[in-house]
Amino acid sequence: MPQFLNSADPGFEAAFAALLGMKREDSPDVDAAVAAIIADVRARGDAAVLELTARFDRLELTAGRLAFTPGEIEAECARVSPEDRAALELAAERIRAYHLRQMPQDEQWTDATGAMLGWRWTAVSAAGLYVPGGLASYPSSVLMNAIPARVAGVERLVIACPTPDGTVNPLVLLAARIAGVDTVYRMGGAQAIAALAYGTATVAPVDKITGPGNAYVAAAKRRVFGKVGIDMIAGPSEILVIADAANDPDWIALDLLSQAEHDESAQSILITDDAAFGQAVAAAVEKRLESLERRAIAGASWRDYGAVITTRDLAEAAALSNRIAPEHLELCVADPEALAARITHAGAIFLGAFTPEAIGDYVGGPNHVLPTARSARFSSGLSVMDFLKRTTIARMTPESLAAIGPAAERLAISESLQAHGLSVRARLDRLNRG
Amino acid sequence: MPQFLNSADPGFEAAFAALLGMKREDSPDVDAAVAAIIADVRARGDAAVLELTARFDRLELTAGRLAFTPGEIEAECARVSPEDRAALELAAERIRAYHLRQMPQDEQWTDATGAMLGWRWTAVSAAGLYVPGGLASYPSSVLMNAIPARVAGVERLVIACPTPDGTVNPLVLLAARIAGVDTVYRMGGAQAIAALAYGTATVAPVDKITGPGNAYVAAAKRRVFGKVGIDMIAGPSEILVIADAANDPDWIALDLLSQAEHDESAQSILITDDAAFGQAVAAAVEKRLESLERRAIAGASWRDYGAVITTRDLAEAAALSNRIAPEHLELCVADPEALAARITHAGAIFLGAFTPEAIGDYVGGPNHVLPTARSARFSSGLSVMDFLKRTTIARMTPESLAAIGPAAERLAISESLQAHGLSVRARLDRLNRG
Known part of the structure; x- marks a missing residue:
């Protein structure tokens, strides 16, 4: 009851x-084990990933077989029923249409002093999506993570998905193909997160990692945060x-x-x-x-x-x-x-x-990756914004520097940051000399 | 050289x-000490904060004196020269004008099936800004953190700032007043972060904590992340x-x-x-x-x-x-x-x-809180977005549910999530019965 x-x-x-x-939530404390796995992958690269995959997923691979080949993906996708395929395609189309509307605008304007101000949005260059294996291997999550990345303009989009005993969900591979994922790696757990964050000879490093995972994956994401961006820990x-x-x-x-x-x-x-x-x-x-x-x-x-x-x-x-x-x-x-x-x-x-x-x-159409555990008080669901970043832009004219530079100099001095003040003063002096 | x-x-x-x-960066590993401080503040509240303030800041306070009174703030602000005040006000005005332009729009539309889709932005209810004491106590950082929060519409905005030996930078208090901060607490370090995240009898908990700090503050922010939102670790x-x-x-x-x-x-x-x-x-x-x-x-x-x-x-x-x-x-x-x-x-x-x-x-005008250590590859500077969150919205009509519901049901079944499928099927059956 x-x-x-x-x-x-x-x-x-x-x-x-x-x-x-x-x-x-009662996650086991796996942080020490995860730290050791990350260190191992950083030190030994592919060899560590392959050993850990053999141990945890009972799958002997070579570096050359870490990624699915196009032919392997094609063969798996062919096993999906036309009805399931149509449902995935409808979902993808609606998710894409919704997320396209999220794309933010660049802005640029000139203020009263003549200064040009604004910002520009650019995409993360490379993103890695983690997809769990087994029961929680949801094709819908592939769409929900990959489509916003593609809409944002991410150039290289890869998936890490464990294939325990060599098994894979064909719908996951089909969803990846529909969403435009470039590469799907047969690797999971903390070793996959480490490979995505730091790179190996076979796996090029990415800049952002998203997607759900078990306690090991969550702990690994926390640890690599800073080296790469991560989404929320769900x-x-x-x-x-x-x-x-x-x-x-x-x-x-x-x-x-x-x-x-x-x-x-x-x-x-x-x-x-x-x-x-x-x-x-x-x-x-x-x-x-x-x-x-x-x-x-x-x-x-x-x-x-x-x-x-x-x-x-x-x-x-x-x-x-x-x-x-x-x-x-x-x-x-x-x-x-x-x-x-x-x-x-x-x-x-x-x-x-x-x-x-x-x-x-x-x-x-909206994303199903959403803030849990009361974190909607301060955070949002996954969106194209998670794969974009904003660069602010400023351009002073001599007139605008003359107008606001003295205030900057004064504040710099009040903060005992002399070089800050001098960098403004040197220009103001030139202007004053005409 | x-x-x-x-x-x-x-x-x-x-x-x-x-x-x-x-x-x-060569930050000392202070995580164990920080964990103990946070546990202490969670267990003993104000008493822990006051004891730690006495120990680290050499300042004996009572709970009633944790926050500056309006009169105390007024007296400190009166010590600021008119020139410094004018410079701060100019800075605040320009920062506010820039960040006002960042406010995102709510969106709502109807798609081809008749479904209404969109999203809404709402502000974080309460935010806490950390301001370091001593040499790194920068009034400019108060403006850069507090103004975006106020522009976003944060209802309750507080500052935690240590006052070693009871000393405070009057410009920090003036910047807080100009930016519209509600309360300034005389507390710092991990104990301040813990008090802001978990609350004490005197300090109401906040939903988001931003601002720079030393290794203790950074470690504490990492630890309370999830309970509250944080900005980047700079x-x-x-x-x-x-x-x-x-x-x-x-x-x-x-x-x-x-x-x-x-x-x-x-x-x-x-x-x-x-x-x-x-x-x-x-x-x-x-x-x-x-x-x-x-x-x-x-x-x-x-x-x-x-x-x-x-x-x-x-x-x-x-x-x-x-x-x-x-x-x-x-x-x-x-x-x-x-x-x-x-x-x-x-x-x-x-x-x-x-x-x-x-x-x-x-x-x-743009924010000076910016991504360091190559994290501009995947993250942005502080903005009003850090104090807002997006809620996605969907409303199906019977017609739109009839159009897309079957695909949802099929995908739910493919993911072995029967109740998901049934929740759609029950409605579709009603529609089919007319």
């Missing part, structure tokens, strides 16, 4: 604070549904379960202004759990981390949602736009009863 | 690669000047020294297409070093990390610059715009001989 809370109860604030503070998935009594309890139950089935540490929360509806949804969850393929996982998540919260009204529901700052937020209410206007912190909002969160996982 | 390299020499590639790989400052022989060697020498004077680990590099001009600049540096106040620091930086590189032409200079990905890049050439078009990786570009980098440190 999930927790049932009611905002009118005297103990509510304490119970809600406990829900907010709940620690759902935690277990979450959904918050705000729903009124006009909804079908079974739809809402399925939406809650669609996050719960990801992971025993996932969290699904319903906030409703009708306690009886909350009970009906909880009953529908139990009924669906009887037959769900992943009922063990989803059931554990719902039991340990699930919650049904009843509020006095929807405004209160929005206020609680902002304290949670959910990764996914469904607004299944009569006027979802009005409620959305009250939301200040959320990774993605799904409006209305015909927008189940799963649409956003695959074909909606 | 700095290194002199010439791209026409046979050993150039190896020497340039060594320059690129140079490790300039390394020693760098400047790269590309200059032709038409420049005054003394101006270029001062520009190189304006970074060298920051830190013995700072790096100043000149690339020129004229070897004799390179020698003339090096001679001008030596001459200026004779009388510079910070000659010990600047001299060590120039000797250990400085470089003068001669190239065949300016195009080659731009290519080398892109491999360096400098924090600051001055283009002192006849056609700086044309050369800038070749630059793909740089934190900030300063065009033409009348735009010394120091202008950008104070009054240009």
